[in-house]
Amino acid sequence: MIAPLENLLEMRGIKLQFGDKVILNGVDLCVRSQDVLVIMGLSGCGKSTLLSIVLGLLKPDAGSVFFKKEELTELSRWKLNKVRMHIGMVYQNAALLSSLNVGENVALPLQELTHKTVREIRSIIDEKLELVGLSNARDKFPSELSGGMQKRAGMARALALDPELLLFDEPTAGLDPINSDLINELIVTLREKQKVTSVVVTHEMESAFSLGTRMAFLDEGKMILFGSPDEFRNSEIPIVREFLSPASVHKK
Amino acid sequence: MASDATSLEIHGTTPTMIAKLGILILLLLQELGGIFRMLIETASEIVECIRQHRKPMHLEEFFFQTNRTGVGSIPMVVLLSVFIGLTMALLTGYQLQIFGIVTLVPAVVSVSFTREMGPLFTGIVLASRVGAAYTAELGAMTADGEVDAIEGMGIGSLRYLVTPRILAIFCLTPCLTVISIISGIFGGAFVSNLLLQIGYGFFYDQVMTYLLVKDLMAGVVKSFMFGGIIGLIACYKGLSMRGGAIGVGNATTQSVVASIGTVIACDSVCNIIMITFFP
Numbered sequence: 001m002i003a004p005l006e007n008l009l010e011m012r013g014i015k016l017q018f019g020d021k022v023i024l025n026g027v028d029l030c031v032r033s034q035d036v037l038v039i040m041g042l043s044g045c046g047k048s049t050l051l052s053i054v055l056g057l058l059k060p061d062a063g064s065v066f067f068k069k070e071e072l073t074e075l076s077r078w079k080l081n082k083v084r085m086h087i088g089m090v091y092q093n094a095a096l097l098s099s100l101n102v103g104e105n106v107a108l109p110l111q112e113l114t115h116k117t118v119r120e121i122r123s124i125i126d127e128k129l130e131l132v133g134l135s136n137a138r139d140k141f142p143s144e145l146s147g148g149m150q151k152r153a154g155m156a157r158a159l160a161l162d163p164e165l166l167l168f169d170e171p172t173a174g175l176d177p178i179n180s181d182l183i184n185e186l187i188v189t190l191r192e193k194q195k196v197t198s199v200v201v202t203h204e205m206e207s208a209f210s211l212g213t214r215m216a217f218l219d220e221g222k223m224i225l226f227g228s229p230d231e232f233r234n235s236e237i238p239i240v241r242e243f244l245s246p247a248s249v250h251k252k
Numbered sequence: 253m254a255s256d257a258t259s260l261e262i263h264g265t266t267p268t269m270i271a272k273l274g275i276l277i278l279l280l281l282q283e284l285g286g287i288f289r290m291l292i293e294t295a296s297e298i299v300e301c302i303r304q305h306r307k308p309m310h311l312e313e314f315f316f317q318t319n320r321t322g323v324g325s326i327p328m329v330v331l332l333s334v335f336i337g338l339t340m341a342l343l344t345g346y347q348l349q350i351f352g353i354v355t356l357v358p359a360v361v362s363v364s365f366t367r368e369m370g371p372l373f374t375g376i377v378l379a380s381r382v383g384a385a386y387t388a389e390l391g392a393m394t395a396d397g398e399v400d401a402i403e404g405m406g407i408g409s410l411r412y413l414v415t416p417r418i419l420a421i422f423c424l425t426p427c428l429t430v431i432s433i434i435s436g437i438f439g440g441a442f443v444s445n446l447l448l449q450i451g452y453g454f455f456y457d458q459v460m461t462y463l464l465v466k467d468l469m470a471g472v473v474k475s476f477m478f479g480g481i482i483g484l485i486a487c488y489k490g491l492s493m494r495g496g497a498i499g500v501g502n503a504t505t506q507s508v509v510a511s512i513g514t515v516i517a518c519d520s521v522c523n524i525i526m527i528t529f530f531p
Contacts, residue, residue, distance in 0.1 A: 077293060085406045087404075098393075109405045
């Protein structure tokens with residue numbers, strides 16, 4: 001008998017509002033180990049905010065976030081930093097440090113958070129850049145890279161510490177189909193070969209269905225649907241049907 | 253908190269003078285609270301880092317910042333100080349000539365430059381040159397999400413970004429103050445020799461007679477404080493910046509204004525304390 005996979009990440013009753021605007025109104029979510037959870041929803045519904053809460057960049061007004069059963073919202077800044085070492089984030093705009101070249105960007109978490117030698121760091125940089133297909137861009141600065149290359153470099157940096165959980169904020173937004181496929185393949189490869197759990201926020205239906213082992217739909221601050229890709233395809237919820245319609249048509 | 257204060261402006265009918273003053277005090281206290289919180293969190297990150305047997309800061313980064321802050325500011329500090337020392341000696345000499353005590357010019361220039369002008373003008377130069385650069389740099393990084401990325405990796409943005417900058421300006425301000433004092437006195441000596449018939453030898457003797465170690469100590473102690481103030485305000489303004497390119501511009505302006513204002517205010521308070529308790 002196969003043991004059930006345990007939850008790597010759990011969010012319970014997350015509430016957040018900016019001024020009078022309610023962004024999240026009691027969001028519950030759980031991500032099992034080795035899952036790729038795709039979060040969808042209309043623009044501005046709080047998907048990226050949810051990722052910021054997981055990473056502890058934003059503190060919810062109410063609710064709890066558990067990573068490997070450890071409550072993150074209660075942790076001190078230092079303890080939170082230790083947990084963050086196990087979580088990688090690929091930002092929508094890549095968020096590479098513009099004053100450092102690609103190699104230095106990937107090396108940054110290794111230099112700052114580990115006791116690895118220069119040689120070890122160099123070999124990790126080479127390995128991660130090769131994984132994302134940027135071996136020849138090591139000495140280039142972010143401003144010299146295309147959008148797709150920046151995202152891949154951001155991915156290499158997020159992978160530097162071999163995190164257990166990877167958060168992707170619109171990883172394929174604004175990219176051409178070839179670059180999008182490359183990034184999608186990479187997320188699948190990471191799950192299958194390195195057993196990395198991922199949470200992906202995306203609008204791209206094709207990406208969502210090709211990546212997701214679980215899917216969630218966020219609307220008006222609540223998670224209105226959470227289930228398998230098939231449950232999504234067969235959902236009767238009007239907004240979900242409307243959101244998925246182009247993909248459904250494409251599928252048929 | 254900021255929104256609480258500003259909401260008074262929006263929802264209130266017509267804010268009275270007292271209400272406006274209240275809002276101003278509230279905003280000031282919020283800023284002060286933010287700066288102290290940043291300082292405490294930076295210190296705790298450093299302590300934790302040391303406890304984990306990791307370097308809290310890379311020496312290369314510290315030396316990069318000291319080079320930028322210190323070496324880069326020398327020409328401007330020297331230029332400004334020479335001209336201010338020169339003008340000061342000239343105007344003082346012109347007045348003292350009326351009373352026939354022009355020989356006091358070296359004492360006046362050296363003491364006032366050591367206790368007051370040197371630290372103050374160095375502070376003003378650093379606030380506008382280095383403080384502005386710190387705020388703009390950190391502000392741009394905040395706007396581009398680089399600060400969040402550093403924080404999200406668990407590196408600790410305060411330790412990584414704030415520590416080398418504050419430490420560099422804190423250590424280098426006294427050095428630049430000493431350079432400013434020497435330059436100012438030299439400027440004074442030059443114009444005294446040229447226009448007031450005070451020879452370099454006499455000027456030097458007078459400086460050695462009237463200038464006391466406690467004057468130099470007063471100037472140096474103040475300059476440490478000014479360096480810390482400028483660094484803290486500049487980094488805080490940069491990291492708390494909101495609103496893209498305009499936000500960076502506004503934060504930089506606010507940083508320079510707040511730094512210069514605070515440096516001048518602290519200078520006055522220091523002078524009162526020093527004159528009262530250590531005459």
